[in-house]
Amino acid sequence: KAGVTQTPRYLIKTRGQQVTLSCSPISGHRSVSWYQQTPGQGLQFLFEYFSETQRNKGNFPGRFSGRQFSNSRSEMNVSTLELGDSALYLCASSYGLAGDQETQYFGPGTRLLVL
């Protein structure tokens, strides 16, 4: 069974631009969660999607948004990029809602650098 895949793996953008990251969950998994990882803040939850609906959202500004498609694939978008958005963005999938004690399986991440 293929694992969680994320594209692109690396990205360089400049301030003010926008970016879209993609995540394909493990086949059969319906929940996709996104996390931002930085050296200073550690792993921070962005949002979770289940059956195309956002189920929960972390404490991030509205510049961070996401969506999920009918095949459970998910995208996250960051608009008006800031230097502080440079981070490793990790996607995790689980069969059910992560809050229902489901094990989350992570992708390799997208490393975003904002210049």
Place this chain on the structure above:
Amino acid sequence: AQKVTQAQTEISVVEKEDVTLDCVYKTRDTTYYLFWYKQPPSGELVFLIRRNSFDEQNEISGRYSWNFQKSTSSFNFTITASQVVDSAVYFCALSEAGNTGNQFYFGTGTSLTVIP
């Protein structure tokens, strides 16, 4: 307050030594799950173990073992006879019973370096 505390930021051991990574959690729920993940330099978090709050039996998987003690709210992870490939950042995580949504809390991680 931190839900999951990993007090050890960085640990270095010489190959073949045993090492224990500490994890202390805080929850008022009676039903919860604890996890350990490994993050090698490549960046992907690799799932290691999941343990529910009703199962306090220690678990051993090869060189890895986990000690779950509800009395001290700890879920420690021991690597026996460490190897260079064990070098990674290890995260402990807590998932609380929730009606909806993600209630998944990660610790800040312990960076383990195994010196050959």
